[in-house]
Amino acid sequence: MTRRLVLAALAVVLLSGPLHSQRFSSGAVAVRVDVLVTEGGRPVGGLTAQDFELRDNGVPQTLDVVDGAEVPINTVLALDTSLSTTGKRQSDLIRAGEALLARLRPSDRAALSTFNHAAIPTVPLTSDLAAIRTALGSITPSGETSVMDGAYVALTATLGQPGRTLVLVCTDGFDTWSWLRPDDVLEAARRASVVIYGVTSSDARRDAGLKSITDATGGHILQVKSSAELTAAFQRILEDFRNRYILAYSPSGVSADGFHTLDVRVRRPGASVKARPGYTGITQRR
Amino acid sequence: MRPVVLGALVLLIGIGNAGAQEAETSPSVQLLQQWVKAVEQHAPGTPDQWVETISRLKYADRLRLEPAMTTFLKLVAMQSRQEFAVTRGGAQKRLSELAHQIGQTPGWALFLKRAAILHADAAILTHNVGGIDDPTMPALRSTVGSARTISRVPALPVPPLLTNQRFVASRDGQVVGETPADWNWPFARSLIDLLLVIDRTGDQSGEPAGSRAVFAADWYHATTAFMLRNGLYPDTIMHLDRALTILPRDPRLLFDRGCYAELLGLPMQQILRAEVRPEQRMDIPSSEATNADAEGWFLRALEVEPSFAEARVRLARLQDLAGRHDAALAEIERALTSSPRGVTAYYAHLFAGRAAQGLGRLDDARRHYAAASAVVPEAQSALLAQSQAALLAGDVTTALAMTRQLGERTAPVTVDPWWSYHFGAGRDVNDLFAALWAQVRH
Numbered sequence: 045m046t047r048r049l050v051l052a053a054l055a056v057v058l059l060s061g062p063l064h065s066q067r068f069s070s071g072a073v074a075v076r077v078d079v080l081v082t083e084g085g086r087p088v089g090g091l092t093a094q095d096f097e098l099r100d101n102g103v104p105q106t107l108d109v110v111d112g113a114e115v116p117i118n119t120v121l122a123l124d125t126s127l128s129t130t131g132k133r134q135s136d137l138i139r140a141g142e143a144l145l146a147r148l149r150p151s152d153r154a155a156l157s158t159f160n161h162a163a164i165p166t167v168p169l170t171s172d173l174a175a176i177r178t179a180l181g182s183i184t185p186s187g188e189t190s191v192m193d194g195a196y197v198a199l200t201a202t203l204g205q206p207g208r209t210l211v212l213v214c215t216d217g218f219d220t221w222s223w224l225r226p227d228d229v230l231e232a233a234r235r236a237s238v239v240i241y242g243v244t245s246s247d248a249r250r251d252a253g254l255k256s257i258t259d260a261t262g263g264h265i266l267q268v269k270s271s272a273e274l275t276a277a278f279q280r281i282l283e284d285f286r287n288r289y290i291l292a293y294s295p296s297g298v299s300a301d302g303f304h305t306l307d308v309r310v311r312r313p314g315a316s317v318k319a320r321p322g323y324t325g326i327t328q329r330r
Numbered sequence: 331m332r333p334v335v336l337g338a339l340v341l342l343i344g345i346g347n348a349g350a351q352e353a354e355t356s357p358s359v360q361l362l363q364q365w366v367k368a369v370e371q372h373a374p375g376t377p378d379q380w381v382e383t384i385s386r387l388k389y390a391d392r393l394r395l396e397p398a399m400t401t402f403l404k405l406v407a408m409q410s411r412q413e414f415a416v417t418r419g420g421a422q423k424r425l426s427e428l429a430h431q432i433g434q435t436p437g438w439a440l441f442l443k444r445a446a447i448l449h450a451d452a453a454i455l456t457h458n459v460g461g462i463d464d465p466t467m468p469a470l471r472s473t474v475g476s477a478r479t480i481s482r483v484p485a486l487p488v489p490p491l492l493t494n495q496r497f498v499a500s501r502d503g504q505v506v507g508e509t510p511a512d513w514n515w516p517f518a519r520s521l522i523d524l525l526l527v528i529d530r531t532g533d534q535s536g537e538p539a540g541s542r543a544v545f546a547a548d549w550y551h552a553t554t555a556f557m558l559r560n561g562l563y564p565d566t567i568m569h570l571d572r573a574l575t576i577l578p579r580d581p582r583l584l585f586d587r588g589c590y591a592e593l594l595g596l597p598m599q600q601i602l603r604a605e606v607r608p609e610q611r612m613d614i615p616s617s618e619a620t621n622a623d624a625e626g627w628f629l630r631a632l633e634v635e636p637s638f639a640e641a642r643v644r645l646a647r648l649q650d651l652a653g654r655h656d657a658a659l660a661e662i663e664r665a666l667t668s669s670p671r672g673v674t675a676y677y678a679h680l681f682a683g684r685a686a687q688g689l690g691r692l693d694d695a696r697r698h699y700a701a702a703s704a705v706v707p708e709a710q711s712a713l714l715a716q717s718q719a720a721l722l723a724g725d726v727t728t729a730l731a732m733t734r735q736l737g738e739r740t741a742p743v744t745v746d747p748w749w750s751y752h753f754g755a756g757r758d759v760n761d762l763f764a765a766l767w768a769q770v771r772h
Binding site for chain 1: 596597598601680710711714715717718721722726729730733734736737743745746748749
């Protein structure tokens, strides 16, 4: 299958619903998995389906592969606006957000959600990036920190929307006020087609929640030493995300329900793979 | 004459020391007289000149006041037992006459109640204005440690009036420095102690003895509420340790102690355990240990008062957290039979939803979350809980509808009862103090 044909086929998958696991019984079955392949810390390009091996609950699957750089993306910025982000941290955060928006393409969309103790879907998914910039500029830090609640609101921002979704959670502190626990967000993340990245200036070792949800979605945490590094961190995450491959397949030989363990490998010596470790198959009620 | 002789002996033993001699100095007695006037004149609950005077007392002032205060309070205790003191010198005589006069009007019990309230009001005022600079305070080695560490200290090493401890302060999961302990709290506690030991036969007020215990419990409950509301956790545990020593079966204080243990298990405190800088690490127990401790306190509160709905609901949250979902649901169902209202009803449904979810009963969970939202429609926690449960059930439409409501409001911390969960009784602090002040107003 040529790349163009794969893209055309995948577009159907991506537009057909919000969840990476559509109804297994409908015939329009598809699971997609965002995969980052690196070698020496740098993304590896030019791979084809023959370079990948994916097992769903241990059963090898037939794959279609698309270079993620070709597919429009949804970027959800989930920004910590608690009191501790006042001053230089705030201006650095706004600058980083604007720098990321500047690198989006016309076909991309973005959303902004903010969290202190309250998690607010500030600007819904839109191609009107000026609206995001305006909202960024009006952030007023206050209050405490609810990272998990904020991450959950961010990941739901693109439910029902077509496209690949990157959720970027940026915090300078620790989760102190959330109602939702990491396991709750994890369960939701396994049902949504998002990759969550975290950026934190605090000691990530002290707060396992954010790490658990980034790992579960195939993302990871970038720890910065100061807010001055936020712009570079945001840009690197966007670049990573664009350099991912999308593996798509119709599951065969596995049941539809429950949690599916994914094992993704690349047939290239020295290369490493970052992908979600599994997903939960669900059937939408409505 | 036997009681008089005994009384004289007690007095000589009690005040026949260096402090007693200092009590004869005029500045100490003058300060004591000013303090008595402040107690008598202060209008409870108002930031008047008297409470301001107290809140501005520096360490050096308290050092001067302490000898006369110690003597005066001992005289009150003795006179309340109808023991008479042999006084030495004019200053001691003045103090004895002052104690006697107060015993007549307004009576020692009422005086001590008003004094305890004055110092509570001073502590609140000091807290609200951010404290005062006190260059006279001796530099001490910092007490770096958590409330748990402090609770292990068996007794204060100095008289309550001269307290000069320092506590570690944290905010939003991070250590932000140190803060001096407010001397008003330990001193006020010593006044409550005295209130409970004075013998009513010597008190001319004729007040029923039980009312002092009621006041003491009310005072401790209200002041603990203030501490919890303002995150004064080292003060809280010292306060409750004393409260439960003198009032071990008061259900509200047992509940407060449970809330304190419970809040140490919340993420906002647990994150402080993981501080990697040794000099700022706080000795906070593991969530498992402190949650088990909290369960014990709530159970004790329920033994005394089985109808205490919020204690039962909080107990259920801890049971659910420990994986005992069935037990949690049973406790909440029992609590709901009393038709709790407001915040207690909200917590009951929110925690019942989580327990049901733990049992895989998503429909029950969603019903409870919806019930919580019906109690407090703006609360984020119930909206998120509904959204997440809907998503797990494959109901994306509802999942989205719930989160979309989040953007339609501003959110002070009072909006969501979950955000004020760690306040415990602190969410009712204004009402509790209003009731307390009403007890001693002229």
